[in-house]
Amino acid sequence: MLSLLTHTGRFTLRQLSEMGRMFLFLLSAIFLAFRPPAKIRLIIHHIKTIGVDSLSVVLLSGFFTGMVMGFQGYYSLRKFNAESWLGSAAALGLLRELGPVLSAFMVTGRTGSAMAAELGTMRATEQIDALYSMAINPIKYLVSPRIIASLIAMPLLTAIFDVVGIYGAYLVGVGLLGVSSGSYFSGMESSVVFNDVYSGFMKSLSFGLIITWVCCYKGFHAPPMATGVSQATTESVVLSFVLILVWDYFLTSVML
């Protein structure tokens, strides 16, 4: 009984201190991002890698998600004889929810895991120690530019996901199931308000932060061996997914 209690206590303490360390890591990365010199070239480089790496999966998943929404939306709306609202249903679903969340998942899988693996390998091969020894703060050099880059790239990728998804739903709804093209777009136009776009934007921004934060932290602190790197990669993806969904719930409930 007592051992169970100490066990739980120790586990809780460990988790709490890990959370504290993660939070401090994020704070110092953000703080250092604002300290000159700004690493413009690195930021552009990372925007390019995040964007190029993830663009194809985002396009593909956006398109298919949109097409599925076309079918599903049509199926449910037809029960109320409201097929003409398909455009509005698809757009709201994509802009507010599916676009930000699914593109964040894609970026986690494609870029986040690569970040964790890259930083983990740098830790294992003493490259992070080498940066310290050259009096270069590795958080400023490795993490801050990635965080800024993800804040820029993530909303853009989400926007692309949304647009492609809306056209996917259009293709199915209008092209295949015979919803009229005019009502698809006019329904969308009349029901989507600024707040929908705004909440989607805020979500994608914060998901971008979550992904780089978690993946860089896990990679940065990976145990210096091959299994350590692979474990850090897995953990970073799982933790990012969970945090994205939890934060999504929180944002949705606040911003609805």
Added chain:
Amino acid sequence: MIRVVDVHKSFGGQQVLKGVNLNFTTGKITTIVGTSGCGKTVLLKHLNALLLPDRGEIFVDDIDITKLRQKELYAMRGRFGVLFQGAALLDSMTIFDNVAFPLREKTRMSEPEMRKKVEDRLDQVGLEGMGYKYPAELSGGMKKRAGLARALVMDPEIVLFDEPTTGLDPVLATGIHQLIARTQQAFGFTGVVVSHTIPQVFEISDYVAILADGVIEEAKPTKEFQASQNPVVQQFIKGEIEGPIRVL
């Protein structure tokens, strides 16, 4: 002058350093020898506070570096050049950019000036014309030499060499030893060398220390060290199986 005072360090339950005391004289080369896995790299990483001791102090010119604040710590590290055992080149950039990296990040040197300096350093370690390659495209010995070029490019006051000649052929090893001695004479840096290339490394060493069982067993000027009657020293220099150092 660097003074290591009663430094203890453990990893998990394993005690690696058990009270190391050692002085490094300014402007001289001190070589640390010892069996593989005895903690030489760990000791070296304490000298520029990449690792902090569990107990004990490290003074660089009478400043206790274990108690420095972040900003002072970075300034202090800027005085060091480090060659890591595994070279630790940044593998996202070419050899040229690796060597140029500290100059780009830490100085305002003009591009042509920097280019010349980096190319000079690459020539000195026998890597002329290799600057365009990535670390992954180099052999182990070439990486080591590129790491050496990077360690020396800032003309540091203190240079830590972790096994500069391991993995090099004997001719190149002599060449690297000569390079270390030459640059040391030219710039007068304080050198700390960890090496297994015995006895050749003694030729460039002013002092030699042997780390055994977590403490400095003996530290002396090179000549006296080689003549030492300490059985640990004798066994190590001669590479004998029988003796106080237990192997296998």
